[in-house]
Amino acid sequence: MLDATWSRRTVLRGLLTAGAAVGAGSMLSACGMRGTRQSPDSCRSTDESADDPRLTISNWPLYIDVDENDESRRPTLDAFVASTGIDVTYQEDVNDNNEFFGKVRNQLSACQPVDRDIMVLTDWMAARMIRLGWVQKLDRSALPNVEANLLDSLRGRSWDPGTDYAVPWQTGLAGIAYNGTVAKEVRTVEELLTRPDLHGKVTCLSEMRDTMGLIMLSMGHDPADFTEDQFDEALTTLQVAVDSGQIRRFTGNDYAQELARGDIAACVGWSGDVIQLNFTDENIRFVTPESGVMLWSDNMQVPNRATHRANAQEWINYYYEPAVAAELAAYVNYICPVQGAQAEMEKIDPELAANPLIFPDESVLSTAKVFMALNEAQERIFEQKFQQVIGA
């Protein structure tokens, strides 16, 4: 007869007490938030690679070669599995750096595993991962191919000078793209931001480093080493273009369809996208302004607590064999970060080997800049100012 002791009041009181308890609990957790920095030296798990031939990779979609006749086959990956016996779980679950950061933030800040051995993130996010101490240091002696074949312009990047924490998977340029059916050639950033016939038909990337880097280059400043005043000066130029209605909006990857349709005439865009558009419509062109272009990479990193670092290093080293890199580049059409791949590409597809957007020549690479490493405070200030101008 337990029920007989329950009255309406006790039930209500019970529920309220439970509610208050949970409420108080969450109030406690709302009392502040601890810092999220970790140390990769203490926050790690033992490497089980030797006994456990497995490897889990998170990469961006459409970023690995797929067999033309059988979409379930990935030639370079399959060859890796066959030659090493490592069972690879390849996930295409990185769609956006910020989104992915949101996905792994809670685990990595609490020193918990994210069940991935390699994640591929763009420069600035990779730099943030290093700054937060969320990624493991790589063993350079296990990466002889990287040592030998990494492009010179990708060595000694300010946020990872010794290439100890991040190795480029693919690289690309941020420059100007235009649709020749709608507009005359656009040669410079000034033209993009001021030419009257482009008014309202221009987009820029919402990726701060690409858009601001190009503008700073056009003003003669060095995106790899600039002052806050120089940044502000470039931002004013952008603000003027936004206010006048020259710039229609700021985009992620989605500018590609609009450029192809002719809704926008010219934009700040990425070389890899423009190559793809160029295959179907040769009026869509990529321009590397004389003042310089931005060079970005997506980088392979091994997160803390990943248990297959040795396997991961084997994978990284494998993709730095020129023949493998060429096969991959022939499919994904981004800039190949591997020296010697161009010679290998001659055997696969001579036309692609001559494409300056996959194998840029020295004159382009010498003007290409990697955006300066920012500390957290700088990143916040610059991002805040930039977001204000782009309207969010």
Add this chain to the structure above:
Amino acid sequence: MTAAVGAAAGAATPGGPPPVPVEAVAGRRRRRLTPYLLLLPGGLWLLLFFVVPSVQLAGTSLYDRSGSLETGYSQTFAFVNYLDAIGAYWPHLLRSAGYAGIATVICLVLGYPLAYAIAHKAGRWRTLLLVCVIAPFFTTFLVRTLAWKSILSDNGPVVGVLRAVPFVPDDFRLLATPAAVVCGLVYNFLPFMVLPLYASLERLDGRLLEAAGDLYAKPVTTFRWVTLPLSMPGVVAGTLLTFIPAAGDYINAELLGTPNQYMVGNVIDSAFLVRLDYPQAAALSFLLMATILVMVLSYVRAAGTEEVV
């Protein structure tokens, strides 16, 4: 019957009214408890997924904004965060309310005749028409909005036709204007308006309309004094279901608009994911909730239909 129950029954009665049979007492108690037990799953759900997150959100919105992800945040009950957020983003809050309000009115104007026609004039096409209203939901929100990008595109059919109209300038465009954002909102939320309207109009008793006619009421008068009041629950439910999600939407503004059309949802998205300014993101979320709550409460009070809310 056990001794314990007998004792309990006996203890309740000395000198009082005649004893109530024990089973009836237990049965009544159980019946009294039933509603609470039925409420329990929903209550727990609300507690876990609404109350707790709201408290945390409120807590986060009062963090010291000089903290950061790396160094952590301390709780300083910084109510100034709200002032800062309003000061910096009041246009976005106003725009959200404005766009959502306009979209809701257009939805009502479009949806009412549609729901009425389906309920009373469609005959055997009724089911098919209802399916047509719901059918867009079979594809995702994102794809539907992207489709509108092609429809409203500068070289698309709509703009092409409009440009042919005299007095419309040649560089006229729809994409990247407030009109495009409102169009997207109307399209995406129209079914939320039509379905509740249909539900309440469908129950409308035709004999009441006949009676009004017998009393020499003109159609307009009948609508004003019979149809509309009887469908008010549908109108209120429909406007709420349209306005609330529309005010918090950011996909339409992002895909169909420009920075000048960004709504408060876009700001929250950027504060949380890009700028990593968690206190401000939380403060703006709370402001959005509060704004909507105030608007909805005053609306419901004015509309005066207690039975729907």
